[in-house]
Amino acid sequence: MARWAPDTRERLRAAAFELFGERGFEATTVPDIVERAGVTRRTFFRHFGDKREVFFSGEEIPRLAAAMLSAAPVHLSPFGVAWTGFQTLAGERFEPRRAEIAAARRIIAAEPALRERDLQKQADLREVLTAGFHARGVEARRARIVAGVAVELLQTALEQWADDDTNTSLVDHLERVRAEMAAVFDADLPG
């Protein structure tokens, strides 16, 4: 047997989620986690930048987004790229894990520290999309605007899909949110 058991990072992640389930995020300390995983505190911080990162360590949305950006047909509008990407993500990564995602969202909503980090992750996605659109030739400020709208759309749809107990699909939520957002800009404005 090796001096150290393998998969240290995964063992830490598993131990952390067990403890989060038992006592909640805030009440779980890094010493608690490393004791269960059988490593030292120092090793924890070699695998995760901070305690919050354990919670988001499975996230790979920005990476997937970058892949979809480079794979998208050149003729597609930037919002079209995002929209088709969201359809794919919805079917392949979100829909099959609805219960898990909804549970994670409830935990995030209840923990200010996780809420801040989650918002940062959204901002990361927005920046990846902005950079990708810009690389496709879209003017910088417009790229930022489209990315902002797209991420807000995805985020809102995810939120309402996770809260919805009618088994409506995420794709349907995306379409509904898109339509309601469009309606916002169709209405007349004062002044």
Add this chain to the structure above:
Amino acid sequence: MARWAPDTRERLRAAAFELFGERGFEATTVPDIVERAGVTRRTFFRHFGDKREVFFSGEEIPRLAAAMLSAAPVHLSPFGVAWTGFQTLAGERFEPRRAEIAAARRIIAAEPALRERDLQKQADLREVLTAGFHARGVEARRARIVAGVAVELLQTALEQWADDDTNTSLVDHLERVRAEMAAVFDADLPG
């Protein structure tokens, strides 16, 4: 003379900003701040929940938003309420302090810890607007969608206004961003 000099909170804020200017946010510790302000560490944390809150202690946007919500004519659409509120805010609170706001935004952009907190403040505004729209009779999910669009619009316009060296007014940026967002939803979509 009183046992304690007055305006403890304001002295702490002033000392903090001096030090942020001298060494940056991250390199400034709470012990540094309280030493300059002439109080103890414990007193600092009685006035500010954490170090980041000093930076945002002047912010009162959610309060102003709530005031505008209750003052808005009942016939106005939710987005109309937000839009007219933004026009007022732009002229009265943002435009006169452009240099100061731009400087603050640069600091925030450079500090991940402040960036996270700033995103949280945006989320707070979104929630205030959502609750306000809902209280005006707008269906819950629609209220969330309109608030999300409105906050994203304001945030993007602020960002681009602060970065813009052509002296274009914030109101013009708001209108341009609104128009470009509307265009996003006018274009055809694949599928």
Add this chain to the structure above:
DNA sequence: TTCGGCATGACACGGAGTGTCATCACGTAG
């Protein structure tokens, strides 16, 4: 003058995150 509220000081404590050096398994070259 007395009394009670209230902001602050004093002190202690655990947790977060980091720098630094020692240790030891493992693969590889000789």
Add this chain to the structure above:
DNA sequence: CTACGTGATGACACTCCGTGTCATGCCGAA
């Protein structure tokens, strides 16, 4: 078979963050 380099981990110390608790003393009310 041995020696060595690499890389992950342990061991240890340190500062800072944030909080609970109690003592202190100013200040206004009765």
